[in-house]
Amino acid sequence: MAKQKRKDSQVTEKKNKKLKKAAAREMPLAPAAPPGTEGAPAEGAASPEEQRVLERKLKKERKKEARRRLQEAGVSVDQSPAARRSGAALALDYLCSWAQQHKNWRFQKTRQTWLLLHMYDRDQVPDEHFSTLLAYLEGLRGRARELTVQKAEVLMRELDEAGADAGAPLPGRTQRVRQVLQLLS
Numbered sequence: 001m002a003k004q005k006r007k008d009s010q011v012t013e014k015k016n017k018k019l020k021k022a023a024a025r026e027m028p029l030a031p032a033a034p035p036g037t038e039g040a041p042a043e044g045a046a047s048p049e050e051q052r053v054l055e056r057k058l059k060k061e062r063k064k065e066a067r068r069r070l071q072e073a074g075v076s077v078d079q080s081p082a083a084r085r086s087g088a089a090l091a092l093d094y095l096c097s098w099a100q101q102h103k104n105w106r107f108q109k110t111r112q113t114w115l116l117l118h119m120y121d122r123d124q125v126p127d128e129h130f131s132t133l134l135a136y137l138e139g140l141r142g143r144a145r146e147l148t149v150q151k152a153e154v155l156m157r158e159l160d161e162a163g164a165d166a167g168a169p170l171p172g173r174t175q176r177v178r179q180v181l182q183l184l185s
Contacts, residue, residue, distance in 0.1 A: 088124055091115050099132045116148055120155070120176045130176065134183055145184060152180045 046054070094111035097104070118124035119133055140148060156177050163174070 087114050088118070091118075092125070092129055095129060095132055095136060098136055112144070116144065119180070120173050122172050122176075134179060137180065137183055140184070148180065149184045152177050152184070156181060 091111045091114040094108055095115060115125070115133060115136070119130070119137075125133060137148070156174075159174050159177065
């Protein structure tokens with residue numbers, strides 16, 4: 001076992017040395033390299049796979065260096081240049097597409113999961129979309145249906161207990177839970 005570990009570490013050391021030599025050879029191509037410096041010539045030609053690995057590493061290094069230079073210059077670096085839509089918007093669009101263009105609609109597990117997690121929240125799923133969501137829930141099958149019913153029952157018990165303690169339960173949330181339970185039970 002010890003011999004195997006030693007052998008593995010020797011192999012990885014050799015690979016690391018090869019990568020360093022190849023990186024040194026490729027460094028003049030990087031924009032961060034000072035002009036007039038050249039890497040040591042390679043002893044042997046690297047395989048195409050090794051070349052691709054090195055090119056990816058160099059590209060990553062160049063990108064980091066460019067980002068670092070922009071930060072030093074005080075320019076704001078955006079992680080995602082295109083504005084990403086929120087999960088709420090995507091899930092509601094998914095729901096509307098289910099209602100309006102059912103033939104062109106495709107099932108998306110992540111969107112359904114988001115809808116099932118946030119369906120009781122009026123801020124996340126407005127009232128105008130909730131009736132569509134109830135229609136969508138009618139077609140719910142299998143484990144998703146069972147879990148939705150179980151969670152709704154637990155939530156209903158909690159809301160009843162909180163209502164008895166506090167005096168007035170959350171009317172909107174309670175109403176939504178009741179509607180889901182009536183529909184799926």
